[in-house]
Amino acid sequence: MMIQFERFYFAYLLLISYLLVLNVFNTVDLSLPLVVVFGCGILSLLFKRQQLLAGKWLIGLSVVLVLLGVLAFYAPSTGIRTTLTNWSAPVRNALNARGFYQALQHVTPSGPSRTGFSENDGQLGGPLLDDNTILFEATQQRSSYWRVESKDFYSGRGWENTAPEQSQFSRRSPLEHGTTFYQHAFSEPEESTVHFFNHGIYVPLPYGRSIVQATEGTTGFVFLEETGRVNFIDSNNGEKEILNQWSTPDYQLSDLAMIQPQLPLESQVDYLQLPNELPARIRDLAESLTANEETMLGKVTAIENHLKNNSDLRYSKVDTDFPPENQDYVDHFLFDSQVGYCDNFSTAMVVLLRSVGIPARWTKGFAPGDAGQVDSDTTVYTVRNQHAHSWVEVYFDSYGWLPFEPTPSFSNPDRPSTENSSAPADTAEESTDEVDQDTISSEAAESSFEEQSADQETDQRSPENRTLTVLLALAGVIAAGFFVGRRYLLSLQISWFNRFSKEPARRIYPLILKQVEKSIPRQPSETLRAYGKRVEAAESLFTGRFISFIDCYELMLYNKKEFEPLSTSELNDLVSITERLKKN
Structure with missing residues (x-):
């Protein structure tokens, strides 16, 4: 058949x-x-x-x-692929932030990893999908990055840790955290309550000094001093709650402006480690960026600003790929793909800093989260998997390890303003979401489609939001044009055939008959003339017109010598009636 x-x-x-x-x-x-x-x-x-x-x-x-x-x-x-990819990137990022790709992954489970905190960072790279699962909620006055741990060993593929010394604290003895890697003054403390859901054993803590006491669901903590990581003693994933007396670091960037680069201390040597086969062009780039800077802060912010404000480097989770098997992760990002998310930007900054002898380490945790106001003094920050994030810590003499943020559109609230400082200011923009390896990742922050935190509110929409709005408006115009034009499609087709066809009647007549048949169906055994009479009986506007059309159509088919087309006015009347039938 x-x-x-x-x-x-x-x-x-x-x-x-x-x-x-x-x-x-x-x-x-x-x-x-x-x-x-x-x-x-x-x-x-x-x-x-x-x-x-x-x-x-x-x-x-x-x-x-x-x-x-x-x-x-x-x-x-050629540049066509790059142009198309760059032009459409905001749309794909917006779809990711809206959960579009996550919904597709439920249908086809194999595919990119999702956002979240990753325990294994040995192989970085690849696209990430957003996951909005809630991990914890914090009730406090100020926003903060949520630090989990730092890692010191860069393999060329990802990050690993040397074995840290562990110290254990019970629930009855509160844990004091943060003073080992920041050695300067702290602000007045505030009380913070953090409620954890089904998130794992790690304890994200805000930047600064924390005096932490467990109040629900756990018996104490394990403290890994070298990385600054705190774990719950209990391995179950039930709900837990802690009470935290939290003080933020109290310093200004202007305080760091006079610190000169110096030889690292013995305890900082591990934070200068780089692979033996690190490509030379990475070192060359680091030296060229810092050549004209004399202070420690100047060199650090020169590299930070190069990554954060470089138009050649594009932020995207869904477009990021894995480096080739034999290529360095940072080398591939900086010089080949030039597309990445927080893991790419933060790792690149650490490697560039180490290349010029500045101790730096890769730090991971979470961005502040989604802010919901409770009262005039207190805010509830809801932190999800998609807020997982990574950034950089740099060692400054007499201050300790201080955070820096090289990822575009992210702004660390723990970073003081640059007032009275020679260093350029960060842009206080809303953050975008992230993803990582294995089942979960090492990045995310506030999506450009989530509510901004209270200290970053603005009436300006993000570029992704504006692009999506324009595209949706364009799609609406096209759709409206399609539905409006569809009603007048017959007239457009007839105009086309009259202009470009050698025998327009042979195209136009069957087209009109076919359109009438859609409104008044023709029976399989019904002759054209019988059908014409039935159409005129059913639709009074056709009276005297449709039979003439059928006669003309039959002459065109069977007796070409006597065929004479209908006049333009007769044909226009017929088309007008036919289009009116379509509207009804």
Whole structure:
């Protein structure tokens, strides 16, 4: 049994569009399938029109296929792919922030990892999907990054830790945390209550000095002094709560401006470690960025600002890929892909700093979270998997380890303002979401579509939000144009055939008859003349017109010598009535 399928244009269009998207936004090369599918579409069209053997069609087909083949093979390797990817990146990031890709992953579970805190950072890279699962809620006055731990050993692929010494504290003896890696003054303390849900054993704490006491669901803590990490003693994942007397570091960047680079102490040598095979161009870049800076702060902020404000480096979770097997993770990000999220930017800053002899370490935890006001003095910060984040800590003499933020659109609230400082100020923008490796990752912060925290509110929409709004508005205009134009499609088609067809009547008459049949169906055994009488009886506007049209149509089909087309006014009246039938 032969199946005749004539309306294949849309199916071919969808398939070619899908292959083009895969070819542009993925590393897989689908150039040959594109040529084959396009060629099949042309052949299908020629078979339908029974013009396959016409010489001009074969020549035209050959030219089209050759041109398409050249474009398909060479266009992706030019700037076209980069331009399209960069232009559409805000839309993909916005879809990720809205949970679009996460919803798709429920249908096809295999795919990118999701945002969250990762215990294994040995292999960084790859795309990430947002996960909005709530991990904990903190009730306090000020926002803060939530520090979990730092890592010191960079392998060229990711981060590992040397074995830290552990100290254990019971619930009856509160844990004092933060004074070992920050040695300067603290502000007045405030009380913070943190309620943990099903999140794991690590304890994220705000920057500064914390005096932590367990109040629910746990018997105490384990403190890893070298990395600054605190774990619950209990390994179960039930709900827990802690009470924290928290004091923020009290310093200004201007206080650091006079500190000169100096030889690292013995305890800081591990934080200068780099792979033996680190590519030379990474060191060259670090030296060129810091060559004109004399102070420690100047060198640090020069590298930070290069990463944060460099238009060649693009922030995206869904477009980030893995480096090739034999290429350094930072080298691939800085010089080849130039696309990444917080893990890429923070790791690059640590490696660049170490390349010029500045002790730095990779730090991970969470961005402040989503702020919900309780009263004039207290805010509840809801922290989710998608707020997982990584940043940089740099050692300053007499101050200790201080946080720096190289990731675009992120602003660490624990970083003091640059007032009276020679260092440039950070941009207080809302943050975007992140993801990582294994089942969960090492990044995220406030999405550009989440509410901003109280100290970062602004009436300006993010570039992603503006882009999405424009695209949605454009899609609305196109959709409205489609539905409006669809009602007048017959007139447009007739105008086209009158202008460009050699025999317009042979195209126009069957088209009008087909449109009338959609409103008043014709019976299989019904003759054209009988159908014409029934149409005039059913629709008074056709009276005296449709029978004349049928007579003219039959003459065109069976007696071409006596055929004389309807006048323009008669044809326009017929089309107007037909379009009115479509509206009803």
